[in-house]
Every structure is written in C-alpha cells, then in structure tokens.
Amino acid sequence: MGSRPDFSYVAKLMADSSRAAMLEALLDLDGLPASELAKRANISLQTASGHLTKLVEGNLLNVEKHGRHRYYRIAHVDVAQAIEMLTVIAPPPKINSLKDSSRAKNIQIARTCYDHLAGKLGVLLTKALIEKGYLYEDENNFLVTAEGEQFFYDFNIDLDALRQKRRHLTRKCLDWSERHYHLAGALGNGILIRLFDLGWIERLPGRAVKVTDTGEKGLYETLGITTKELI
Amino acid sequence: MGSRPDFSYVAKLMADSSRAAMLEALLDLDGLPASELAKRANISLQTASGHLTKLVEGNLLNVEKHGRHRYYRIAHVDVAQAIEMLTVIAPPPKINSLKDSSRAKNIQIARTCYDHLAGKLGVLLTKALIEKGYLYEDENNFLVTAEGEQFFYDFNIDLDALRQKRRHLTRKCLDWSERHYHLAGALGNGILIRLFDLGWIERLPGRAVKVTDTGEKGLYETLGITTKELI
C-alpha cells in the first residue's frame, strides 16, 4: 500500500507556526543555536528544544555540537526549495488599510529579505550580475566568475572577508513576489550593506527600500539597471 | 512584520493525513467529486466536505459545480510541484522484512504511479520519447510533437480518444525515487495499458512491475531502451 513517501509527515513538521519561524530564520542564517531560535519564535527554550528534536528527526535540520552550544542548519537545499515552493502558493498577507496597500506595492518593488535585497530590484540586480558575466547561475546556486571577482573588488566588496564568515558566500533565494531567484548568502548581504553605504538605497517603513537619485545614476552606470524597469 | 506569505498556513493544509490522501488522489486524477474523495481518504462525507472547503479556501483546490456534483481539482501546477518537493524530502516508507527490501528494490526499478508508469523505467521511457523527438519538454508539461502523433498512431495509441477524456493529455509527475520527471496524464495511462496489452510488462505483488522477455526486445526495438539501464 503505502509504498510512497508520506509528504504529510513533512508538511506537519512545517505546519506549526513556531517551527515555521525557526525554519524561516535558518533559511537565511545558517547555524543558529537553540536559544537564538527560541527567541525568534517567541517560545521558551524547553518548547524550542522539543521542536528542534522533531525537525532533526524529520531530516529537515542538522545539528552540530560545539561545546555546550548546538548549531542548527537546514539539512539540504531541497528543504529550502520545498519551503520556498510553499511560500509561492501561500496567500499574501492581508491588506487592511490604504497605507497597507501602498506599503504592499513598495515591498514588491524593493525590500530586504532578512539581510539581502529582494523584490523586483533584488531579482533585477541578480539578473544584471549574470548578464554582465559576474555571476554564473548553477542549478542550485550562484557562482562568482573571474570577472566577478574583479568587479566586486572594484565595487569595494571584499569577497575574501565574506568567505571567512560562517555561512554560504552565495545562495539562491526564491522570490515569492517575482517568482524568480535572487542572490542571498554572505555576498547578497555584502551588496546590500554596500548599497546602503553608498546611499544608493534608503529604508522605508517596514522592510521596504527605495532607490535614491544617486542610486538611480549609480545602478545605471555600473549595471545598466534603469528604475523604469521597477515601475 | 509579517510582510511575507505564511508558508505554515499551506503546510497545515497539507499536514492532515485525510487531506493529504485527497490531494494525492487529485494529483493524478483531475476532477473527482467529494464522495469519491471521501472514499479514498477513508472518511465520512461530512468530514471530507469540511476538509475540501478548507483546501478551496486555501487556494490549493478549485471546484466546478456540475449539477449536484462538485468536481475538485488541483488549483495550480505550483501546488502539485510543492507537494512533489515535499515527497522528495519525506522519509521513505519503513522496510521491516527481507521481503520488504526486495520489494523496495523492485518498486524503484519499475512501478505504477496510480495509472501510469514510474520509477527508473518510467523516467527512462519518458527520456527516450523526448530523445526520439516524439515528446517535447516544456517548463510545466510535456507536449506531443508531429512525429509523436505519428509514433503513437503506429504504436496503436489513439491520441484523439485520449483527448476526449476529462483530464490532461500529458502531465509532469516528479519521480520521488529518481528525482526526475516522468510522463503522467491520459497519455501516460494510455502507454501503461498498451504495454500491458502487448505483454511487455507484468504486475509483481504491490505496485511493482517487471519487464518481460518480449518487452525487453520490444522496448529496445521501438525506443532503444535496454533493461541493463534498469539494473
């Protein structure tokens, strides 16, 4: 009879909102300890411990013991992919007021996704980097080319420093609003920080972000991105 | 805060075993009425009704009213994709005895997936049809080419009759054992039936299937498939 894997078992692991919060945190920041995950999910350490055990048993997470700490990470790219697929079909958050609706628009144009750029701008930027030959798109990841090494050096992003960090240099992140991949990982974070430093982008209320006048000029000159494409 | 869609909401809808059984049934057979789905999930009609309402509200399913019947179908390819991704990361069904283990092997080589061919043989067959130019692989589906029309006619599969059926002619089905797509839908079913009729394959206990001696010869001559590839 049941000779197929039971997908509802995995769905059940993802269905609890506390576990979902922890998974979401781990999607971008690999290797968080239980206490940190408990905080992010707004639950006690005991409860978190129980949830994490279940997630490890279900092969959604891996643990690494380092002294008295336990660092959790997503067990496999497939897990991240599955979560992203679920996000794509999940209903968009409710819009109650007029303020909410303009916020919703802004957030689709450009926003931060944890610590990197997402939305139309995030996808456009990633595409531009690929077209210019600075990034190469793999099935599961983005890779920095030799030209890319030079470009990021010129752009004042220190790849070697980023590689030291305890996380992936690059990572594919499925954009739920654009249904395309954008760049995440340490490099995605590095680019975001650099764009803020340059004053090319500014924070709007919430997670939304707007391109400044300098940014408009800069993005066009370095990567050929026009803000018209953002609409 | 919550400006991202909540994937745990979708996961919750898929997490219940009764709902999962109904979704699984609908993955291959589009357009089943509530009563049929209740039977397949082994629950009462009342319970099924409640579940189906939730699945429609969550945009996982669509309903079409035809008189006093209500035909349910998967709302979007993305939903099927998401379920298949979950199946890929779900733990394989437990193997208890020696019998189970040889059965598990057989089932990975060739099996029926509802009403079409899956496993190594299913994937190989699909690949062969593509290589010969009979099938064209789209992002979301397989399409029959002009050469394909001729081939299936010669192979005694009536495409026009299959097109009359109330289901997709072709459909991509992600193979959880092979991690590749194989052909499903009315054509996938038509091929399975034809292969049984020709005596090229035979049922083993369970869902497993074996290639006969005639089948070995036939598959090689028509599509260049050797059983060595099946191992």
Added chain:
DNA sequence: TTCATAGTTCGATTATAACCGAAGTTTCTA
C-alpha cells in the same frame, strides 16, 4: 570545586481541530 550557561526531559494544562451523527439545502429524476 563552585557557579553559570546551554540545553534536555518530565508532567500537567490547555487549545485546536478531526471526526461523525443528525438535520438541513440544493438539484436531479420520475
């Protein structure tokens, strides 16, 4: 050795939702 920090295990409480019987609505058939 002592204390603190990180995490686990146990037990009791509580909230959620799956389930079905019974009664209702809608549509088809005769």
Added chain:
DNA sequence: TAGAAACTTCGGTTATAATCGAACTATGAA
C-alpha cells in the same frame, strides 16, 4: 410534486500536541 442523491452545516466528543514550570545533564569559566 415526491423522493433520492450529493453535499453542507451544526453540535458534541475525543485525540493530539503545543506550551511552560520544574528538575535534570553537560560543558565552560573562575
């Protein structure tokens, strides 16, 4: 117009699991 079939709604029961307090283990620091 009556009756049956397909499905929904309501109400009460029950099972599951998320939650945290309290007590435990293990590692590190003083």
